[in-house]
Amino acid sequence: xxxxxxxxxxxxxxxxxxxxxxxxxxxxxxxxxxxxxxxxxxxxxxxxxxxxxxxxxxxxxxxxxxxxxxxxxxxxxxxxxxxxxxxxxxxxxxxxxxxxxxxxxxxxxxxxxxxxxxxxxxxxxxxxxxxxxxxxxxxxxxxxxxxxxxxxxxxxxxxxxxxxxxxxxxxxxxxxxxxxxxxxxxxxxxxxxxxxxxxxxxxxxxxxxxxx
Numbered sequence: 001x002x003x004x005x006x007x008x009x010x011x012x013x014x015x016x017x018x019x020x021x022x023x024x025x026x027x028x029x030x031x032x033x034x035x036x037x038x039x040x041x042x043x044x045x046x047x048x049x050x051x052x053x054x055x056x057x058x059x060x061x062x063x064x065x066x067x068x069x070x071x072x073x074x075x076x077x078x079x080x081x082x083x084x085x086x087x088x089x090x091x092x093x094x095x096x097x098x099x100x101x102x103x104x105x106x107x108x109x110x111x112x113x114x115x116x117x118x119x120x121x122x123x124x125x126x127x128x129x130x131x132x133x134x135x136x137x138x139x140x141x142x143x144x145x146x147x148x149x150x151x152x153x154x155x156x157x158x159x160x161x162x163x164x165x166x167x168x169x170x171x172x173x174x175x176x177x178x179x180x181x182x183x184x185x186x187x188x189x190x191x192x193x194x195x196x197x198x199x200x201x202x203x204x205x206x207x208x209x210x211x212x
Contacts, residue, residue: 051115051178058101058113058128059172062192062201065106065130084119084155086110086127091141097153101128110138116178117185119153120160120211124186126178131191131198139191142202143167151187151206162187162206169193169200177203184208 049057081099097119101111110129117123132138151162162185170177177188185208192198 049115052175054101054113054115055175055178058190059201061101061103061106062128062130062190063172063198064103065192083112084153087152087154088145088149089152090146090149091144092136093141095129095138097127101126106130113178113190116188117180119155119187120158120185120208122181122183122185124178124180124188126188126190128190131193131195131202133195139189139202140195142189142191142204143193145204151189151204153187159212160185160208161210161212163209164204164206166203166205168203170203171199172201174201177201177205 082096083099084097085094086097087094096109097112098105098109099112099114101113105111106129110127112119113126113128116126119125129139129142131142132140134140145164145167147164147167149164151164153160153162177190187206187208189204189206191202193200193202
């Protein structure tokens with residue numbers, strides 16, 4: 001009987017420690033990505049999917065994560081196509097940006113949605129991340145961003161400074177947030193809202209004001 005009691009203790013400790021181990025793994029992956037930032041050409045993810053189809057897939061990934069306090073199980077690894085890092089000083093955020101808003105990428109980083117603009121170039125760059133249950137992780141504090149705040153995107157060659165112009169919420173089916181402008185560079189940040197049982201998407205949009 002003692003070995004049964006010991007087995008339950010070990011299982012209990014494993015359950016308790018799992019969230020900590022998972023958070024440590026995510027932090028390790030993020031730190032590793034941030035320290036290997038290089039200038040890479042942004043390549044589109046293979047396939048002939050429309051922007052509508054890609055947005056539907058993104059919504060499914062965001063909803064699946066919000067339905068559980070743990071990340072969805074996946075055997076895939078995050079993409080190695082690191083295109084930059086994002087900093088929002090007003091909410092003490094620094095995250096790597098990976099090309100492609102896939103389930104694997106969004107577990108550890110911000111994902112650039114394929115079919116949208118390239119940071120610093122003319123167009124609308126859509127960047128998505130999960131609304132983590134843990135305070136200060138991923139886009140957990142994105143709702144604290146205010147109009148006028150600065151967002152910096154750093155690649156291996158340039159740093160792009162964007163200024164927040166709008167913060168709002170839309171239904172997941174609202175594709176207007178992905179509209180591509182003919183002039184100017186726009187940044188659109190996307191996450192679920194509210195954190196639990198999300199019915200909408202929290203959108204932060206900013207315009208490029210400086211390149212260095």
